[in-house]
Amino acid sequence: MGSSALLSGISGRKVSRSFAAWPGDGSEVVWAGVESLCLRPAMKPEPRLSIESLPPEILVKIFSFLDAESLLSVGCVNRRFYQLASDNAIWLTIYSWCFKSKRAFWRMDSGPTQTLSSGSAALQDKNCDYWKEKYISRQIAAVQTRIIRSVDSLRSPLPHKNKEAMRAAGLSWMLILEEKNGREHLKAKRKVSFQDASLNIFWYGINWPCLDFLATLRLYGVVPLFPQSRKGPCYHSLIAEYHLADLTALGADKIVQLFTLKPGLLVGLWKGTKEIAFVSASLHYHQLMERSILGSAAHPYAPPPHQPLLDDTDPEYGLHSYCLHFDIHSGTCAYMCGTFRNLFCRKGEIADGYVKLTAVSSLQDNMEHCPLATIPGLSWQTEELKGTVKECCVLDVTLLDENGKTFWCFSAPISMELSSRTSSCYDVLGRSYSTEYCEDSEGRVCVEFIYVSESRQYIVVSFVIYVSTKKVNEWYGTDY
Known part of the structure; x- marks a missing residue:
């Protein structure tokens, strides 16, 4: 018997058989118990307003x-x-x-x-959206002008002053990982560590995309569009773009493998996998505020063209009176720092398109100025784990001209590789390590360490900078 026929034959309110019926005449069957049912008119749902x-x-x-x-x-x-x-x-x-x-x-x-x-x-x-875009452009320009004016008085080589200036600007940093299919993943910074000449930004967490799917990685400075609201709309300034095909192995421990991308990016993978554990960036203070604020989402900040410093009285102008400051640190704590003044290069020492500036060349100077009391290592961390990869570190280099202006600078993770040097003097002291950082258009840095087993110290026995003659000629208006 169909449900409609059964309902029409019911004379009372109770039935002895359990059944379910949904008549189409506007009535709804509602059970009052196992064997009882009653009929009531269906309630029409009220329209939902939003x-x-x-x-x-x-x-x-x-x-x-x-x-x-x-x-x-x-x-x-x-x-x-x-x-x-x-x-x-x-x-x-x-x-x-x-x-x-x-x-x-x-x-x-x-x-x-x-x-x-x-x-x-x-x-x-x-x-x-013409007037909206016009308003946003004017607002960005106003914020940029206000920030640059307000932080000029706070600029200083001291790290706490740089930290104060960046906090006053509400500055932060963001990472965008782009897959090969165009999909993007946004990562906000998790931790910032300030050093003497640079800062280190760390990103870690879960839900990182697999390295095999990624094509590029972009680093942005993030500034609030409305200074009074740090969590409101922001605009982005492109600092650097990295192509993940250029990954270079740096070092490893029992948990992670480290890879680098120029300039100054470190990518940590879980050992034996293509899964990202963390990413960190080393950024030198020089023009960092401008790069983090004055660029656009598509183009990095372009500094004004440099005016050559001409001087016809000295035929070797541009080959002397340099000042070098360097820092070696783990990303969170310092290992060594040093300053060398009046570096020079004789004209006859220019070779292969590079001006050679020697900061350290004798063991006696190294013993006095450049010992590391601990074994250097590069610190890393995630939400649950942290560690240090030994014989890796971050090198900050700042080279100034005779007027005290920044001529060349960088901050980058480096590795200390066991050297094949066979000097008898060095063999007595211990093992020899060397490291090299190279930028094709700017120059390169070569550093050599000796490990003194008796005192458990690393000593810098050689520190040489090779600056591109093209850069020297553009800076000084010379022709070497």
Whole structure:
């Protein structure tokens, strides 16, 4: 018997058989017990009201009462809100209020109302988000100007002053990993460590994409668009772009393998896998604020062209009076630092397109100036684990010209490789290690260490910088 026929034959409220029936006449079967049922009219669901169901005209009216920060946040909800929150009339009003002409402060009738009275011409033949983009561009320029002016007084070679300047700017850093199919993964910085000449930024966590799927990695400076709100909309300044095909092995311990990318990037993989454990970046302080603030999302900051320092009285101008400062550290703690002044190169020592500047060349100087009390290592950490890869470290180099201006600088992870040197003097002391960092267009640095087993110290026995003659000629206006 069908359910509808059975229901029509029921004379009472109870039945002796269990069944389920859903008649199509607007009634709903509701069980009152195992053998009881009763019929009641079906309740029609009330229509659900939400802000998304409102007509676009109403939404635009609501959005017109929001400030710029809230309006940009609303545009992130969905595609429809983004289009409505980009309304030119709304943004023209905001733009007029925020960027009044000087005359507007003196004339009461020259405010946004007067601007909007002739705004029909300003709204015609404009893209749907023209005034929003114009406002954002002006706001970014205003923030950049304010930050650069405010931090100029805080600039200093002292690390705590650099830290203070960056905090005052609300500056942070972000990593974007792009897969070969174009998909992007955003990673916000987890930890920052400040050294004498550089800072180290660490990213770690879960849900890293597999290395085999990645194509590029981009490092951005992140600055809040509205200084009073550090968690609101931000703009990005591209610092560097890395191609993961250029990974170079650096070292390993029992847990992770370290790989480097120039300039100054370190990628840690879980040993024996292609899974990322962490990423860190070493950034030299020189022009770091400009690179983190004044670039765009697509292009890094381009410094103004250098004016050559011409001097016809000295035929070897550009070959002497250099000052070198270097730091060797783990990324979190210092191992060694040193300063060498009045470095020079004779004209006859220029070879293979490089000017040779020797900072350390004798064992006696090394014993006095450059011992490491502990075995150097490069620190790493994740959410659950941390460690140190021995005989790896971060090298910071700052080379100044005779006027004290930064001529060449970098911060980069390096490895100490066992050298094949067979000098009898060095053999008595212990094993010999060497390291080299090279930038084709700038120069290279070669450092040699000796491990003294009796005192358990590493001593720098050679520190030589080779600067490209092309760079020297461009800096000084010479022709070597």
